[in-house]
Amino acid sequence: xxxxxxxxxxxxxxxxxxxxxxxxxxxxxxxxxxxxxxxxxxxxxxxxxxxxxxxxxxxxxxxxxxxxxxxxxxxxxxxxxxxxxxxxxxxxxxxxxxxxxxxxxxxxxxxxxxxxxxxxxxxxxxxxxxxxxxxxxxxxxxxxxxxxxxxxxxxxxxxxxxxxxxxxxxxxxxxxxxxxxxxxxxxxxxxxxxxxxxxxxxxxxxxxxxxxxxxxxxxxxxxxxxxxxxxxxxxxxxxxxxxxxxxxxxxxxxxxxxxxxxxxxxxxxxxxxxxxxxxxxxxxxxxxxxxxxxxxxxxxxx
Amino acid sequence: xxxxxxxxxxxxxxxxxxxxxxxxxxxxxxxxxxxxxxxxxxxxxxxxxxxxxxxxxxxxxxxxxxxxxxxxxxxxxxxxxxxxxxxxxxxxxxxxxxxxxxxxxxxxxxxxxxxxxxxxxxxxxxxxxxxxxxxxxxxxxxxxxxxxxxxxxxxxxxxxxxxxxxxxxxxxxxxxxxxxxxxxxxxxxxxxxxxxxxxxxxxxxxxxxxxxxxxxxxxxxxxxxxxxxxxxxxxxxxxxxxxxxxxxxxxxxxxxxxxxxxxxxxxxxxxxxxxxxxxxxxxxxxxxxxxxxxxxxxxxxxxxxxxxxxxxxxxxxxxxxxxxxxxxxxxxxxxxxxxxxxxxxxxxxxxxxxxxxxxxxxxxxxx
Numbered sequence: 001x002x003x004x005x006x007x008x009x010x011x012x013x014x015x016x017x018x019x020x021x022x023x024x025x026x027x028x029x030x031x032x033x034x035x036x037x038x039x040x041x042x043x044x045x046x047x048x049x050x051x052x053x054x055x056x057x058x059x060x061x062x063x064x065x066x067x068x069x070x071x072x073x074x075x076x077x078x079x080x081x082x083x084x085x086x087x088x089x090x091x092x093x094x095x096x097x098x099x100x101x102x103x104x105x106x107x108x109x110x111x112x113x114x115x116x117x118x119x120x121x122x123x124x125x126x127x128x129x130x131x132x133x134x135x136x137x138x139x140x141x142x143x144x145x146x147x148x149x150x151x152x153x154x155x156x157x158x159x160x161x162x163x164x165x166x167x168x169x170x171x172x173x174x175x176x177x178x179x180x181x182x183x184x185x186x187x188x189x190x191x192x193x194x195x196x197x198x199x200x201x202x203x204x205x206x207x208x209x210x211x212x213x214x215x216x217x218x219x220x221x222x223x224x225x226x227x228x229x230x231x232x233x234x235x236x237x238x239x240x241x242x243x244x245x246x247x248x249x250x251x252x253x254x255x256x257x258x259x260x261x262x263x264x265x266x267x268x269x270x271x272x273x274x275x276x277x278x279x280x281x282x283x284x285x286x287x288x289x290x291x292x293x294x295x296x297x298x299x300x301x302x
Numbered sequence: 303x304x305x306x307x308x309x310x311x312x313x314x315x316x317x318x319x320x321x322x323x324x325x326x327x328x329x330x331x332x333x334x335x336x337x338x339x340x341x342x343x344x345x346x347x348x349x350x351x352x353x354x355x356x357x358x359x360x361x362x363x364x365x366x367x368x369x370x371x372x373x374x375x376x377x378x379x380x381x382x383x384x385x386x387x388x389x390x391x392x393x394x395x396x397x398x399x400x401x402x403x404x405x406x407x408x409x410x411x412x413x414x415x416x417x418x419x420x421x422x423x424x425x426x427x428x429x430x431x432x433x434x435x436x437x438x439x440x441x442x443x444x445x446x447x448x449x450x451x452x453x454x455x456x457x458x459x460x461x462x463x464x465x466x467x468x469x470x471x472x473x474x475x476x477x478x479x480x481x482x483x484x485x486x487x488x489x490x491x492x493x494x495x496x497x498x499x500x501x502x503x504x505x506x507x508x509x510x511x512x513x514x515x516x517x518x519x520x521x522x523x524x525x526x527x528x529x530x531x532x533x534x535x536x537x538x539x540x541x542x543x544x545x546x547x548x549x550x551x552x553x554x555x556x557x558x559x560x561x562x563x564x565x566x567x568x569x570x571x572x573x574x575x576x577x578x579x580x581x582x583x584x585x586x587x588x589x590x591x592x593x594x595x596x597x598x599x600x601x602x603x604x605x606x607x608x609x610x611x612x613x614x615x616x617x618x619x620x621x622x623x624x625x626x627x628x629x630x631x632x633x634x635x636x637x638x639x640x641x642x643x644x645x646x647x648x649x650x651x652x653x654x655x656x657x658x659x660x661x662x663x664x665x666x667x668x669x
Contacts, residue, residue: 008565012479018471023489025532026496029507094320102314117655118328120586122593124622125644128629129331163331166324194306196313224500226596231629251502258509258600276506280499287498
């Protein structure tokens with residue numbers, strides 16, 4: 001036989017090529033983001049982009065670029081992320097404690113199965129719910145309470161994204177809590193602590209780095225989430241910390257820039273790539289932090 | 303002592319309530335879509351006879367008048383059940399207690415006319431075949447999911463043709479064959495990071511590379527599939543690597559000790575052992591690729607397409623994109639159709655999830 005596909009050298013070369021293609025795709029992604037951003041900064045001063053307080057991208061007839069300040073977008077994104085965390089973190093971690101510490105193995109497997117299915121729900125479903133159900137509902141409650149809750153407010157998408165992140169946070173935190181070795185628990189119980197004391201004084205402090213990593217991952221997911229904010233938040237970029245006022249995010253603006261103005265090379269399109277690079281950098285750093293923490297932490301108990 | 307036990311009980315109750323509140327709230331925001339969804343599978347028909355055509359014809363859908371004029375009274379004498387317009391449809395469904403979106407108000411005189419028709423038995427509900435045989439239309443009562451379904455399947459096929467070899471191949475390479483050089487951890491980091499990049503950014507990649515530079519046909523499954531494939535490949539890589547890591551080292555060493563080449567160890571021992579987990583978690587990645595919308599929004603695949611695609615270069619849209627489009631329409635019929643589309647999407651997703659679940663059980667029982 002002249003050609004043997006099982007030959008290690010052949011297989012290695014073939015798989016190496018595939019790996020290189022994948023690497024090429026990821027470098028292309030990074031490359032176009034950087035390239036277009038550099039192009040964008042020839043039109044707009046980077047200081048203005050990062051520190052400008054007004055976002056209302058306009059290109060005048062004379063080619064002047066005005067109002068490309070990303071601070072309101074970053075602010076809106078952070079506000080929505082904050083609301084999301086207020087929902088997802090207590091519910092998720094509390095739920096994870098129950099799943100990991102109190103449920104029987106059989107029930108735990110069942111609940112984990114449900115959570116796995118729930119975390120597979122596409123975000124478009126949450127987007128539709130947020131826009132068609134939650135927004136009018138919260139608006140009605142707001143009127144009843146005398147609050148002015150906008151249809152496009154940060155509360156609406158934050159609430160829905162919090163619930164979207166709930167199964168994700170529960171599953172991951174559960175893994176983190178289960179990774180604490182059993183002798184920690186049994187030694188605590190042997191010394192006469194109640195079960196909740198063991199959890200609060202031994203298990204939780206030991207798993208704080210891991211839980212922080214989970215929250216970091218949830219933040220990264222929230223920041224990059226697009227469909228919910230496209231459907232449930234508006235495009236008016238105001239610099240506000242009021243969660244009931246209309247809000248907007250990086251991803252929503254990025255989408256509107258690309259879908260609205262489709263001539264490649266125009267400053268508006270390039271601005272979308274600059275926002276994209278910003279997103280990329282933030283999620284990259286957050287994910288890197290989270291994986292580092294998890295890895296370091298795993299080693300300690302292994 | 304008693305206080306400590308009260309605390310113990312309280313803490314447990316607190317955690318349980320967090321879990322229950324989360325699950326119930328999640329269920330409460332998703333469940334209405336299911337409850338409303340089935341109304342999209344029903345449609346209202348009107349009985350048209352030569353005697354009542356004057357009153358009934360205004361409520362017959364414009365679409366059917368244009369598409370099949372031979373069925374509509376001026377052309378024919380035969381009585382027939384014809385498709386009702388959105389207005390009549392929503393009114394009759396409301397009468398039957400099916401409507402939950404009551405945003406559309408009908409004027410009082412129209413209401414009395416429709417009420418009369420319904421009282422005389424001139425209206426009935428029928429199964430909405432159009433929903434599963436037609437593509438998108440401008441009139442809600444005529445629109446269907448078939449086009450989007452075909453688009454989704456074709457897009458997914460293209461995406462998987464790209465993602466499966468790339469993802470699985472590079473996972474095997476990185477996990478089994480990569481030499482330990484200075485650049486290996488770097489590639490590892492870069493590719494793992496790719497899996498957590500927000501999916502919108504792949505839309506930017508598709509927009510610039512596939513659309514502007516390569517000039518692929520615009521709202522086609524080819525372009526959407528390539529974009530989604532680029533997104534799914536790193537995800538598949540990460541899950542495949544996890545599966546490969548689960549294979550015990552002893553298997554590899556003993557196979558090698560018996561004289562198997564490195565490639566044979568992989569092909570005959572490692573992959574067969576990792577296959578169950580590879581397939582089940584791969585199916586979950588596929589279902590995620592199916593529900594992905596954000597990158598498609600950027601490459602213009604969220605567009606009105608009135609015909610079902612027949613090839614990967616025809617204009618097409620996908621199921622989640624169709625849902626997005628319908629959700630933005632103000633007509634009542636489209637709101638109900640949105641929920642129907644979500645039901646369709648859920649049906650496909652639960653097929654994949656169910657298959658993964660069944661395969662996992664199967665592999666557990668027959669190792």
